[in-house]
Amino acid sequence: MTAVESPPAPQRDGVVRRALRDPLAVGCLVVLALLIVASLAAPLLTGYEPDHSVMADTLAPMSGSHPLGGDGVGRDVLSRLLYGGRTSLVGGTLAVLVAFAVGGPLGLISGFYRGWFDAVAGWIVNVIMAVPAIIVMLVVMAAVSQDLNVAMVVLGVIMAPMVFRLIRASVIAVREELYVDAARVSGLGDGRIMRRHVLPVVIAPSLIQATQVFAVAIGIQAGLAFLGLGKASQASWGAMLGDAFTNIYNAPALLVWPGAAMGLTILASSLLGNAVRDALGTAEPRVVRRRKRVERRAVAAPVAEAPADRLLTVAGLRVGYPKPGGDKTVVDGVSLTVARGEVLGLVGESGSGKSQTAFSVLGLLPNEAEVTADRLVFDGKDLLGLDLAALNALRGRGIGYIPQEPMSNLDPCFRIGSQLVEPIAKHLGLSRAEARAKALELLARVGIPDPERVFRSYPHQISGGMAQRVLIAGAVSCDPRLLIADEPTTALDVTVQAEVLDLMRSLQQEREMGMILVTHDFGVVADICDRVAVMQKGRIVETAPARQIFAAPEHGYTRMLLDSTLEGGPARGELRASDKPLKEVTS
Numbered sequence: 001m002t003a004v005e006s007p008p009a010p011q012r013d014g015v016v017r018r019a020l021r022d023p024l025a026v027g028c029l030v031v032l033a034l035l036i037v038a039s040l041a042a043p044l045l046t047g048y049e050p051d052h053s054v055m056a057d058t059l060a061p062m063s064g065s066h067p068l069g070g071d072g073v074g075r076d077v078l079s080r081l082l083y084g085g086r087t088s089l090v091g092g093t094l095a096v097l098v099a100f101a102v103g104g105p106l107g108l109i110s111g112f113y114r115g116w117f118d119a120v121a122g123w124i125v126n127v128i129m130a131v132p133a134i135i136v137m138l139v140v141m142a143a144v145s146q147d148l149n150v151a152m153v154v155l156g157v158i159m160a161p162m163v164f165r166l167i168r169a170s171v172i173a174v175r176e177e178l179y180v181d182a183a184r185v186s187g188l189g190d191g192r193i194m195r196r197h198v199l200p201v202v203i204a205p206s207l208i209q210a211t212q213v214f215a216v217a218i219g220i221q222a223g224l225a226f227l228g229l230g231k232a233s234q235a236s237w238g239a240m241l242g243d244a245f246t247n248i249y250n251a252p253a254l255l256v257w258p259g260a261a262m263g264l265t266i267l268a269s270s271l272l273g274n275a276v277r278d279a280l281g282t283a284e285p286r287v288v289r290r291r292k293r294v295e296r297r298a299v300a301a302p303v304a305e306a307p308a309d310r311l312l313t314v315a316g317l318r319v320g321y322p323k324p325g326g327d328k329t330v331v332d333g334v335s336l337t338v339a340r341g342e343v344l345g346l347v348g349e350s351g352s353g354k355s356q357t358a359f360s361v362l363g364l365l366p367n368e369a370e371v372t373a374d375r376l377v378f379d380g381k382d383l384l385g386l387d388l389a390a391l392n393a394l395r396g397r398g399i400g401y402i403p404q405e406p407m408s409n410l411d412p413c414f415r416i417g418s419q420l421v422e423p424i425a426k427h428l429g430l431s432r433a434e435a436r437a438k439a440l441e442l443l444a445r446v447g448i449p450d451p452e453r454v455f456r457s458y459p460h461q462i463s464g465g466m467a468q469r470v471l472i473a474g475a476v477s478c479d480p481r482l483l484i485a486d487e488p489t490t491a492l493d494v495t496v497q498a499e500v501l502d503l504m505r506s507l508q509q510e511r512e513m514g515m516i517l518v519t520h521d522f523g524v525v526a527d528i529c530d531r532v533a534v535m536q537k538g539r540i541v542e543t544a545p546a547r548q549i550f551a552a553p554e555h556g557y558t559r560m561l562l563d564s565t566l567e568g569g570p571a572r573g574e575l576r577a578s579d580k581p582l583k584e585v586t587s
């Protein structure tokens with residue numbers, strides 16, 4: 001077993017501290033802080049009201065009483081600059097808040113749930129984006145209110161689609177990650193998954209977007225004021241620019257102050273956003289990987305009595321995907337059973353429908369999947385009749401899941417310990433301290449030599465074999481009655497594979513769990529399975545005890561699979577679609 005490397009400084013700690021180590025970020029913060037303080041302290045820094053006009057001070061030069069001079073109608077330039085800062089900063093902030101208040105939740109819900117909500121939200125967003133923003137704002141200012149802040153609220157609504165699209169895209173990306181599926185399988189609800197796995201990914205791009213919206217808002221507000229819109233009493237940098245242009249030949253310096261203030265504000269906020277994003281360590285939303293997701297639509301037949309030791313009954317399971325040229329059926333009438341304490345191997349070549357079958361039981365198929373079954377009964381419960389909350393509860397406690405790729409199933413942003421503790425505390429109703437003790441106990445049980453250290457580690461700090469042990473610990477943490485393992489050793493190197501299989505077998509026996517082991521490896525079947533169901537092209541072609549499968553396979557396809565994988569067998573021949581069953585055997 002590979003030892004755990006000594007954890008380097010955890011990456012998620014001290015985002016603020018890391019941002020503060022960046023001189024550019026510090027510079028931007030200082031500039032923004034100075035601008036904010038100066039505009040707030042305007043009454044202390046100047047004795048003039050921003051719209052107080054004295055004819056004698058028209059285009060007055062810089063002096064002790066007017067440090068930046070007077071403007072074209074005799075108002076104090078410093079006073080207008082300071083009070084104008086308030087208008088710009090408040091306006092920019094308003095636009096950002098409104099854009100995120102409208103676009104943020106819509107983007108989150110649309111990206112996470114898709115479906116009709118996504119379609120309707122997408123349509124509304126397209127309509128808003130088709131409307132010419134500047135015309136709307138001019139109309140609002142002419143017909144509704146001359147207040148620049150009202151214009152900024154309207155601008156926020158107009159910019160909400162940008163926020164919507166960004167957040168929706170980020171959520172869709174992370175929603176497809178395996179660790180989100182893993183969190184779902186561990187029984188966590190949508191709220192927790194959203195808070196824990198989705199929001200952290202959305203924050204970094206949102207920060208950049210916020211600074212962009214802020215900058216655009218300040219620019220547009222200045223443009224409106226420059227055109228003479230806005231209340232006469234409302235000092236603003238845009239109005240100062242307008243006045244400066246009127247007097248550009250007599251007093252060109254008047255352009256410098258509002259121009260510099262606007263430029264500095266926009267530059268500092270944009271650069272600060274970049275610095276914070278870099279400190280968060282996520283320049284882009286994390287990698288997008290398509291993956292099967294939860295949803296089911298099914299019509300269930302009445303549940304009939306099953307033998308007392310029967311843990312799982314699947315009958316007539318069909319999974320199809322709508323395609324332009326007609327539905328693609330990937331699971332076609334699969335029936336299987338698992339008894340308590342029994343290990344059923346689900347074997348077949350790649351693409352035969354093994355994972356789709358397993359995910360149907362877990363309720364982890366994409367929204368577009370069309371799933372029907374005559375029966376899907378787990379421990380006396382009709383899975384097809386369960387709502388999402390009941391399914392979540394069942395997935396945590398009743399059915400555990402061990403995935404194929406351990407690393408992708410752990411959220412890189414969280415320590416191993418916290419990823420184990422949360423489902424344990426939730427499902428077993430334990431305090432965090434009790435859940436922690438249980439998680440450490442489990443880490444020791446799955447053969448991790450230094451549980452405390454792994455508990456504190458991030459996924460990138462442990463090896464693949466260790467990550468798979470962690471996931472096995474997670475899968476059995478709430479004492480499930482059924483364990484579904486989808487090619488649990490495929491991503492591991494050969495030496496670790498045997499250890500992980502041994503571990504799974506001993507845990508299965510110790511806890512008398514039923515198990516479905518999805519694999520294409522007959523070596524794994526021989527090691528661990530009691531019974532085997534062989535799948536070909538979405539159908540089960542043979543089900544028999546493992547010994548019988550090896551000693552006397554009845555189906556031509558099973559023999560071909562065995563020939564192609566067993567040592568000393570003949571060279572692998574091509575698998576033909578037309579291979580007819582010699583005899584179909586069902587359990």
Ligand SMILES: Nc1ncnc2c1ncn2[C@@H]1O[C@H](COP(=O)(O)OP(=O)(O)OP(=O)(O)O)[C@@H](O)[C@H]1O
Nearest residue numbers: 321330348349350351352353354355356357366520
């Ligand atoms: N979202 C989807 N849309 C359309 N077809 C899909 C989708 N997901 C899976 N399939 C198809 O379903 C079939 C069965 O896939 P499945 O993953 O169950 O195979 P498998 O036997 O587990 O293979 P492997 O061992 O490679 O994982 C494949 O042909 C696959 O292309």
